[in-house]
Amino acid sequence: MLSHGMKQTGNISLHHLQGVIFAVLNPWVAIGILLLLAFFATYMMALSWADLTYVLPATSLGYVLLALVARFLLHEHVSPLRWLGIALITGGVGFIAGGPELTTHPAPHADAESKQTADESRATAIASRGER
């Protein structure tokens, strides 16, 4: 998530510097590409652990981060409509990330955990039967 936001930050800086100082263009491009690669690697890792419908909305927090960076680091004006957009994304991500229903989703990670718990309870049941 952070790398996603950082990636976009890199892009912003790129746009800012492009017209002003051509000499610093290359390092920024290099950093931008590196951060893009980092984003892609972490995205792949997340996909190996969770559902696409879980990971993708979560990556949209990058948009929120981007807007916050624009507001507080670059001192850009963020319109009320965009604040509403930030609120909607945050709400949407909170909707899937939080909430007790998460365990019922067959995200492979949670699935493995629940299977493990089931195995454990079965083992306990067998053990207690053995005692009797």
Added chain:
Amino acid sequence: MKNVYTWSAIFAIVFASVVGDVLLARAMKQVGDVGALRRRVGLVAVIVRTLGNPYFLFGVTAMAVAFFSLLFALSWGDVSLVAPAAASLTFIGNAVAAKIFLHEKVDRRRWIAASLVAAGVALLAG
């Protein structure tokens, strides 16, 4: 006529990036838990296994197609239309595709989340 071009390009972006995301997700499900795999066989083996996965290669290709479609769309339409439209439609398209092709359990909670995020992205990117 320019509108038709722009919207065709937008749909091309959405289609290609949805296909790409679904293929990448399937690839990573095949590769398995990256953390556990790295502890077992090492980082290099994980990278090799991921890069060698056919779904991964097709997924990356689809992502490249999506990127070039974006360039086409931007040459025909305004960025204030193309960026939010493509981004938010991708979220909805992905929810549908993940349900159909990845058999993910997309329940009401996830539909609402996808819609909220799509609306939010449309507002932010616009």
